[in-house]
Amino acid sequence: MLKPRLEKIKSLISEEFNERHDFSLKNPKHTVGWPLYDENEIFSALDCLLDLRLSQGDNVKKFEKAYKEYLKLPADSSAIAVNSGSSANLVAFASLIDFEKLSMGDEVIVPASTFATVSSILYQLGLVPVYVDSELETWNLDPKAIESAISKKTRAIMVVHNLGIPAQMDEIMEIASKNNLLVIEDCCEAHGSYYRGKQVGSIGDMATLSFFVAHNITTGEGGMIFCKDKTLTNKLRSVREFGRAIDYKDRYHFSPSLGEYDSRYIFETLGYNVRMTDFAAAMGLVQLQKLETLNKTRRANAKILTSIISEYSDFLSTINPSEDTIPGYYGFPIYVNPNGPLNRNDLCKHLEKFNIETRPNMGGCLPDQPGFKDRKHVVSGKLKNSRLIRENAMFIGIHSGLNQANFENFAKALKSIYCKV
Numbered sequence: 223m224l225k226p227r228l229e230k231i232k233s234l235i236s237e238e239f240n241e242r243h244d245f246s247l248k249n250p251k252h253t254v255g256w257p258l259y260d261e262n263e264i265f266s267a268l269d270c271l272l273d274l275r276l277s278q279g280d281n282v283k284k285f286e287k288a289y290k291e292y293l294k295l296p297a298d299s300s301a302i303a304v305n306s307g308s309s310a311n312l313v314a315f316a317s318l319i320d321f322e323k324l325s326m327g328d329e330v331i332v333p334a335s336t337f338a339t340v341s342s343i344l345y346q347l348g349l350v351p352v353y354v355d356s357e358l359e360t361w362n363l364d365p366k367a368i369e370s371a372i373s374k375k376t377r378a379i380m381v382v383h384n385l386g387i388p389a390q391m392d393e394i395m396e397i398a399s400k401n402n403l404l405v406i407e408d409c410c411e412a413h414g415s416y417y418r419g420k421q422v423g424s425i426g427d428m429a430t431l432s433f434f435v436a437h438n439i440t441t442g443e444g445g446m447i448f449c450k451d452k453t454l455t456n457k458l459r460s461v462r463e464f465g466r467a468i469d470y471k472d473r474y475h476f477s478p479s480l481g482e483y484d485s486r487y488i489f490e491t492l493g494y495n496v497r498m499t500d501f502a503a504a505m506g507l508v509q510l511q512k513l514e515t516l517n518k519t520r521r522a523n524a525k526i527l528t529s530i531i532s533e534y535s536d537f538l539s540t541i542n543p544s545e546d547t548i549p550g551y552y553g554f555p556i557y558v559n560p561n562g563p564l565n566r567n568d569l570c571k572h573l574e575k576f577n578i579e580t581r582p583n584m585g586g587c588l589p590d591q592p593g594f595k596d597r598k599h600v601v602s603g604k605l606k607n608s609r610l611i612r613e614n615a616m617f618i619g620i621h622s623g624l625n626q627a628n629f630e631n632f633a634k635a636l637k638s639i640y641c642k643v
């Protein structure tokens with residue numbers, strides 16, 4: 223409930239905001255992502271600022287609880303908010319090492335075709351990424367390729383639900399259980415995606431999320447970790463904030479090496495400071511209520527974009543998600559047939575002339591990246607599909623800020639090039 227004085231300015235803020243972000247423009251930019259918020263998120267954050275609540279506080283706790291409930295996780299599992307999806311991955315794995323669930327030198331299976339901080343954090347922590355190929359049909363980890371990548375040192379599988387399209391979790395969980403491996407789901411691109419009736423992020427042992435500005439819902443920067451093993455909860459919280467002791471209720475605590483000491487300054491492990499701010503969480507709480515509706519529009523937009531490219535099916539294709547999944551699309555995937563008249567880069571340049579932003583599938587094939595290629599990792603198989611995806615794949619925006627003018631512009635851009643062929 224807003225205070226009466228704030229209620230008075232709410233409509234003015236709304237007017238100002240709508241004037242600055244007019245979606246009815248005739249040829250608006252077709253951006254890859256768009257932060258869709260309104261006066262409700264602004265006021266939620268403003269209320270925090272007016273109360274001098276800047277750092278981690280009650281809204282962070284509420285946001286953690288709300289997201290955990292949204293994922294329908296068991297009551298004793300934990301949700302830990304952090305300042306980015308990259309930090310979520312870092313804290314998740316650092317805590318697993320700290321809790322001796324993993325040791326330095328252990329191997330973690332990861333898709334080669336994904337974003338950098340899925341595997342860069344593994345190098346940083348002394349773990350060994352084992353790069354596995356993706357399926358060309360979904361751009362997700364290929365379960366068959368996982369099986370052949372398992373060695374005596376393998377301890378975990380990091381699954382990424384690429385562009386919001388769920389990976390084959392039943393097969394992956396079966397492989398993990400047969401081989402006693404942990405499963406961490408990177409859901410940074412997959413808010414509100416469902417696999418066989420379950421939310422992605424609720425299936426593996428742990429999961430991570432990003433609330434970066436281009437994602438389905440946003441807090442500007444932000445992330446969250448989910449963990450079913452409640453013994454890890456305090457470790458995750460501690461690593462998130464300096465390594466400090468988390469579970470002492472009393473202000474002063476007796477430590478054998480420190481004597482009686484202010485418990486807030488007892489550091490039980492090595493940590494970072496990657497906390498979420500309270501005003502970011504205040505925005506997140508409002509955003510989360512909109513996620514299902516926003517994703518519905520993303521799926522409707524996927525249908526429109528699919529029908530536009532279907533006219534050029536000799537040259538362009540997209541991913542057809544399987545019937546038992548409901549994708550929470552992050553972007554609209556397009557695969558450019560390498561035997562067609564235009565390569566991927568030329569098509570991107572052409573679309574950008576029409577004000578349509580494009581991106582490759584993140585880092586392409588990660589072990590080929592300059593910062594990664596000489597580090598210690600294992601490449602399993604030839605990664606043929608990951609390199610095909612790197613060369614030929616791209617994605618464009620699919621968010622709810624797009625309108626009819628954007629779709630017509632996209633159709634025109636494709637027509638102007640393929641109808642000359």
Ligand SMILES: Cc1ncc(COP(=O)(O)O)c(C=O)c1O
Binds near residue numbers: 339432
């Ligand atoms: C699969 C994946 N993991 C992790 C991240 C990192 O998230 P952030 O940008 O919030 O650090 C991203 C970023 O988009 C991502 O796509």
